[in-house]
Amino acid sequence: MFDSPDSLTRISAAPDKAAAAHRLPLGVADADEWLKGGLRRNALHEFHAGDTGDEATVMAFALLLGTQADRERPVLWLRAGRRQKRLPYGPGLRELGLSPDRVILLQLPDLQGQLRAAADSVRHGGASAIILEMPGRAPLFNLTASRRLTLAAERSGTMVLLARSQAPLMPSSAETRWQMASAPSSPLPAQAPGGPVFDLTLLRQKGGREGLHLQLEWDREKAAFQAPLSGGHAALLPGGAQDQRRSRAA
Template sequence: MSAVREHVISDLRARISSLESPAVKKLGCLEFGVPEIDGVLPGGGLAYGALHEFAGGGAGTVDGAAAALFAAGIAARTKGPIVWCLTRPDLFFPALAQVGLHPDRVIFVESDKEEDVLANMEEGLAHGGLGAVVGELVRLPMTASRRLQLAAERTGTLALVVRRWRRQTEANDFGQPTASTTRWRVSVLPSEELAVPGVGRARWLLELMRVKAGECAEFCVGACDDKGRIDLSTGSADGSHSASRSIHSG
């Protein structure tokens, strides 16, 4: 990155920061503990009191299992109960526990319609005192996303939306604008190689597709461990570097 471009981006971040309310600034961030990832996120981590989106990529575009586990690992590292709103009760509890989110911390709220999922998320965010509110949605209209963002800001709670589609064509909706602070796509990579026969730690390609006042980037990481933490993998599936920044602004 040129010195001039670095200066322009720093100046834009400072201007955006000056426009934020003092309450938003005090909320802080949830660090990933991976400098390469925290370094591209304004504030040095995933912002509290904000809406964040996650979707599956590659072969997992429709089911979104990796995206759900990534969100669960993030929720696991917060303090307080977790509210998980959904219409399809197909979560695999042992998998959640494997990434650090034990079911006894989670209040599952099942609804028949996505409108109710949005309403339940907003109510949970307004309640306060929660570690995170997670919602599984096919569509996230701009107006609804703004309401979730504002509700999250008022209480400082993390709002995590996992986009789950029933068919491939619905995934095109992920390109529509929303009020989310960050937008991530999670694709499954071959697991880490072991010195002996067996299955190594799962690996993901994390694509930071949008971030307010920041740059898009992608990272090859080891999937969430039993504490909800990821780490930078030694290399990507094709042998390239494990982390890279794109030239596009978020």
């Protein structure tokens, strides 16, 4: 009789612990608390670039998350379109602290092929994360398509990351949706640009609060995110009417 409350707490605590293992912490305490431990590994996450110059920022963030989701397995990077002017650059990946040998690039003929390949890859579950680079409107990627990816991700435990730029915010089954931009870096001596700093706003979180705004700096040597040392501002709590409006749009 006496141990029943205790066992109750144990039972209620158990799923939390299991859930924590399925989450990828960002490494900044405030943000991880807000996200209940981090980004869920077996779910779909959307990252939207605000500006035309931010495509690389979004993609880099997705790649960094994807390679952190699992330390060994490869990351699949899916691109659509035959001829592209902007090509991924191996030495650049290396300079970010990623191993280019862990990234497999899939160059698919069109958006439909990209979605089919994504569904296959997620269902298979052999990769640590699947990243879909999807610039523009992408009309084929609707609620059904995102729902399909979400279900497959839940089953196989593969993280699906959407790197989007100049895309309208359409309904989707994403677990979290972020607005992203690059932020001014902490300059090095002689006014040289520093390492990458990401500016993130949480537009939507399934079963959680939105509105988190934070800046993260990527530390290559520690292979972790951290709050920028100067210039930027870490995890700000949400505020005004603007955030409310944005979350409703999402």
